[in-house]
Amino acid sequence: MKDKCVLCGGTLKKKLVNYEIYGKSIGKFSALVCDSCGEQWFDEKTSKKIQEVEKKKGLFGLSVETKVSYSGNSLIIRVPKNLAEFMNIKKETRVTLYPENKDKICVMIK
Template sequence: MKCTQCNMGKYNQKKTPYIFLGETIGVFDALVCNHCGETLFESAASDKIEAEVKNKGLWGLRARTKVSEVGNSIDVRIPKNLVQFLSLKKGQEVIIEPIDKNKLQLIVN
């Protein structure tokens, strides 16, 4: 089958590692383009990947939070599941930098 991404290569069946949020979830059957590396996981593999991501507690880490005011500063609360995932500790220093007008990046040292 011709690659849908580059239209030049062909897909080969391979065992391919799947990484989600920096953690290896496992090795699964996939179709990988021999030209550009485009990877397609088949339905059965996708179901296994989703189940394993949920099992590891990595599914649904996105959260809504509110901005509040503390003294002369603005405070953004980070939900507990994200605190645990990032291994944040009270008093720990982090770097916050803008990505654009609508995004902030939090860098944990």
């Protein structure tokens, strides 16, 4: 079976790849890797396995939608508890905000 990469038409080869999320490696998983653009494709079973490991390590569901609200003249963006714990930020933690582009604000923790 020869698979082609849907992004660039390159040849896909089965490889064991190191899977990283939020800068943390969670192990090696079998993937089809494009020899041209490097894109990695996981089958459904492997994706489920990755999700299970993410859940176990508390890395699952850290990407969430949140609403902006008001406080005086400032806007407040709420950080959900699981994300705050993962980032180790608490009340009074000093952070620096800066725009990366028009769609993205970065929060740097000191």
